[in-house]
Amino acid sequence: MNIMQRLTFAGLLVCAVPAALANPGSATTVAAGPTSNREWRLIGGGAYEQHYSPLKQVNDATVGTLGLAWYADMPTTDGLTGVPLVAGGVVYQSGALGMVWAHDLKTGKLLWSYDAKIRFPTGLVASWGARLSRGLALWQDTVLKATGDCRLIALNRRTGTRLWEAQSCDPLAYKTITGAPRVGAGKVFIGNSNADSGVGRGFVDAYDIGTGKHLWRFYTIPGDPAQPFENPAMEMASKTWGKDYWKHSGGGSPWEGITYDPKTNLVYIGTDGPAPFAPTTRESGGGDELFTNAIVAVNADTGAYVWHYSTTPGDGWNYAATMPVVIADLVIGGAQRHVILSAPKNGFFYVLDARNGKLVNEPKPILPVNWASRIDMKTGRPVLTQDAKYWEKGKEGAVVSPSPMGAHNWMPMSYSPETGLVYIPVTDYPVHASVDWANSVGRVDIDFYYALTHHLSFKGTLLAWDPVKQEARWRHDVGPPYEGGTLSTAGNLVFQGTTTGTFNAYRADTGERVWSYPTASGILGAPSTVEVSGRQYILVAAGSGTTSAVGFATRFSGRASGPPRLLAFALNGSAKLPATAAVAETFPQPPAPLADAAVIARGKALWDENGCELCHGVGAIGGLGSVGDLRRTNAATYDLFADIVRGGLYKDAGMPVFADAITDADLPALKAYLISVAWQAYREAPQAP
Numbered sequence: 130m131n132i133m134q135r136l137t138f139a140g141l142l143v144c145a146v147p148a149a150l151a152n153p154g155s156a157t158t159v160a161a162g163p164t165s166n167r168e169w170r171l172i173g174g175g176a177y178e179q180h181y182s183p184l185k186q187v188n189d190a191t192v193g194t195l196g197l198a199w200y201a202d203m204p205t206t207d208g209l210t211g212v213p214l215v216a217g218g219v220v221y222q223s224g225a226l227g228m229v230w231a232h233d234l235k236t237g238k239l240l241w242s243y244d245a246k247i248r249f250p251t252g253l254v255a256s257w258g259a260r261l262s263r264g265l266a267l268w269q270d271t272v273l274k275a276t277g278d279c280r281l282i283a284l285n286r287r288t289g290t291r292l293w294e295a296q297s298c299d300p301l302a303y304k305t306i307t308g309a310p311r312v313g314a315g316k317v318f319i320g321n322s323n324a325d326s327g328v329g330r331g332f333v334d335a336y337d338i339g340t341g342k343h344l345w346r347f348y349t350i351p352g353d354p355a356q357p358f359e360n361p362a363m364e365m366a367s368k369t370w371g372k373d374y375w376k377h378s379g380g381g382s383p384w385e386g387i388t389y390d391p392k393t394n395l396v397y398i399g400t401d402g403p404a405p406f407a408p409t410t411r412e413s414g415g416g417d418e419l420f421t422n423a424i425v426a427v428n429a430d431t432g433a434y435v436w437h438y439s440t441t442p443g444d445g446w447n448y449a450a451t452m453p454v455v456i457a458d459l460v461i462g463g464a465q466r467h468v469i470l471s472a473p474k475n476g477f478f479y480v481l482d483a484r485n486g487k488l489v490n491e492p493k494p495i496l497p498v499n500w501a502s503r504i505d506m507k508t509g510r511p512v513l514t515q516d517a518k519y520w521e522k523g524k525e526g527a528v529v530s531p532s533p534m535g536a537h538n539w540m541p542m543s544y545s546p547e548t549g550l551v552y553i554p555v556t557d558y559p560v561h562a563s564v565d566w567a568n569s570v571g572r573v574d575i576d577f578y579y580a581l582t583h584h585l586s587f588k589g590t591l592l593a594w595d596p597v598k599q600e601a602r603w604r605h606d607v608g609p610p611y612e613g614g615t616l617s618t619a620g621n622l623v624f625q626g627t628t629t630g631t632f633n634a635y636r637a638d639t640g641e642r643v644w645s646y647p648t649a650s651g652i653l654g655a656p657s658t659v660e661v662s663g664r665q666y667i668l669v670a671a672g673s674g675t676t677s678a679v680g681f682a683t684r685f686s687g688r689a690s691g692p693p694r695l696l697a698f699a700l701n702g703s704a705k706l707p708a709t710a711a712v713a714e715t716f717p718q719p720p721a722p723l724a725d726a727a728v729i730a731r732g733k734a735l736w737d738e739n740g741c742e743l744c745h746g747v748g749a750i751g752g753l754g755s756v757g758d759l760r761r762t763n764a765a766t767y768d769l770f771a772d773i774v775r776g777g778l779y780k781d782a783g784m785p786v787f788a789d790a791i792t793d794a795d796l797p798a799l800k801a802y803l804i805s806v807a808w809q810a811y812r813e814a815p816q817a818p
């Protein structure tokens with residue numbers, strides 16, 4: 130099977146993050162939560178990634194006076210997805226295309242910026258991944274940053290100068306890094322992504338933070354059994370795959386959740402699914418295909434396997450389990466339990482014993498799920514239904530819920546020890562999936578907009594979930610699918626931004642919305658908070674222009690056309706955002722329509738098969754950030770179509786070269802398809818005056 134043909138789900142699937150928290154004064158430990166009210170050094174505040182703060186100057190009684198303290202326009206066209214980190218009165222923000230910025234916490238003044246200078250051309254997957262970055266980690270005086278071209282970079286926190294750099298994965302081998310590094314035990318851990326193409330083996334690398342020396346690598350799936358296995362876990366895993374699996378299947382990308390637990394000295398690695406996606410297109414005779422869609426615990430010092438829990442064995446829906454987990458100490462059944470809370474894409478909520486990976490209570494669905502009826506407590510396995518097995522239904526296909534975008538994706542959930550609730554950004558909409566076995570080599574066609582055309586649920590919700598009782602406490606519809614990560618605080622508040630450009634606060638106990646601020650820019654990442662000189666700041670990064678949000682943030686967030694910005698809120702903040710120009714919803718008149726429906730359909734198939742949607746959007750509806758909107762492409766550019774698509778004219782900007790996958794004879798159909806999409810946008814949009 131052609132690599133490109135595996136990229137079908139990839140357009141909307143988004144990859145990885147990590148981070149950890151340095152404990153000042155200690156060389157090797159990290160703390161569970163923020164070490165100081167003045168600092169937010171790790172993505173989730175502390176190693177437990179609870180995205181929770183004990184601060185309460187801003188609380189459910191005072192939040193009415195919360196206002197903008199300052200904002201900083203960021204010198205980038207791509208949206209921001211990472212959590213703002215804070216240490217020593219400085220805010221550290223990660224950006225797309227290898228950027229890191231440091232701003233003064235009190236004023237928002239830019240102190241330094243670092244440009245990793247992404248090395249294009251790097252191939253399709255790395256070019257895609259380079260356009261999003263889920264953040265940084267701070268360890269003592271070091272800032273850690275990973276890049277789309279697979280580098281891990283350590284910077285001096287005070288000056289932004291580079292201390293060391295390591296090449297973790299190979300961008301030319303269909304790999305990229307979109308996640309944030311995570312730290313603990315004096316080490317930095319980094320995973321990688323292949324944009325769900327399933328090519329190759331996922332792995333996590335550990336480096337010494339001080340020197341950048343490579344310490345260990347843990348592969349998440351086995352390689353060719355003719356070669357020596359790296360460790361006994363790989364030998365065990367190889368028995369769970371079909372015959373000759375290493376020739377055709379891959380996956381297991383640890384692209385997001387990698388969590389260091391200072392209590393167990395384990396690193397919990399969340400992995401992506403196997404590929405190709407339809408199970409019958411993978412090698413027969415397989416079992417659970419370890420360690421895909423799993424949480425795998427490895428020893429932080431050696432990288433040796435300790436336990437795993439497989440959330441979706443035999444996956445057909447790309448139900449990754451690489452969403453960031455939360456570590457917590459809960460009283461369950463009268464006993465104190467050290468647990469991992471996980472809301473993977475598959476729609477169930479898991480509470481696992483952190484020491485052995487066993488289920489602590491029965492996982493329950495957080496939204497309507499149709500692929501499994503329940504999780505069996507005896508076996509720990511899902512009980513599958515027939516409903517979502519689209520591969521058995523061929524062209525007719527099946528409705529699948531949750532979608533391959535996941536009930537929950539990478540946007541962080543938070544856990545408040547005060548309320549005992551987990552606040553999850555839930556994406557609630559079914560899709561339709563089918564395989565035209567007669568005319569394709571098993572490519573899964575997904576209609577991501579099926580719910581809209583069939584009046585099914587199509588929304589992003591904020592869910593307050595009780596992990597002990599495994600039930601919902603409250604739930605709010607907050608907008609279209611795919612909304613921002615959450616922060617909860619001891620002020621009885623939960624903060625969440627939306628892709629449609631509002632920043633909201635809810636009462637953590639009841640869910641009542643108590644504050645809302647129009648940010649003009651869409652928000653996907655989670656906020657952070659610190660208190661310095663008696664003033665509590667709530668920080669959030671905004672700007673929806675990134676490939677990570679293509680297709681949703683673009684189609685529905687017309688209002689959120691504001692630029693990438695860092696926003697800092699505080700009580701009585703009185704700064705004002707400049708008015709954002711109305712979105713250019715008008716489209717220029719496209720070149721003359723080229724062809725009949727059959728040719729256009731052929732062009733659409735080429736579009737889907739070649740992964741164009743990864744960067745330019747599902748159905749060519751996209752174009753935010755550093756990738757232009759093809760619906761606005763003019764006739765002069767179409768004259769260069771062959772040079773752009775096959776000739777590599779824009780390869781230095783990261784437009785892949787499709788010389789092998791697309792022939793000259795294919796180009797007219799592809800062009801006809803794009804022009805037809807442009808005409809549709811032109812006809813539907815209000816006409817330019």
Ligand code: HEC
Nearest residue numbers: 253256257739740741743744756757762766779782783784
């Ligand atoms: C990995 C990301 C990526 C993928 C995948 C991708 N492109 Fe691009 N494309 C870009 C970038 C980056 C540019 C240059 C920036 C820009 O002008 O949009 C670009 C530019 C273009 C342009 C010129 C647009 C203009 O108006 O100047 C066309 C046409 C185009 N791409 C078509 C395609 C087609 C067709 C496919 C699939 C066969 C595809 N692209 C896949 C990233 C991508």
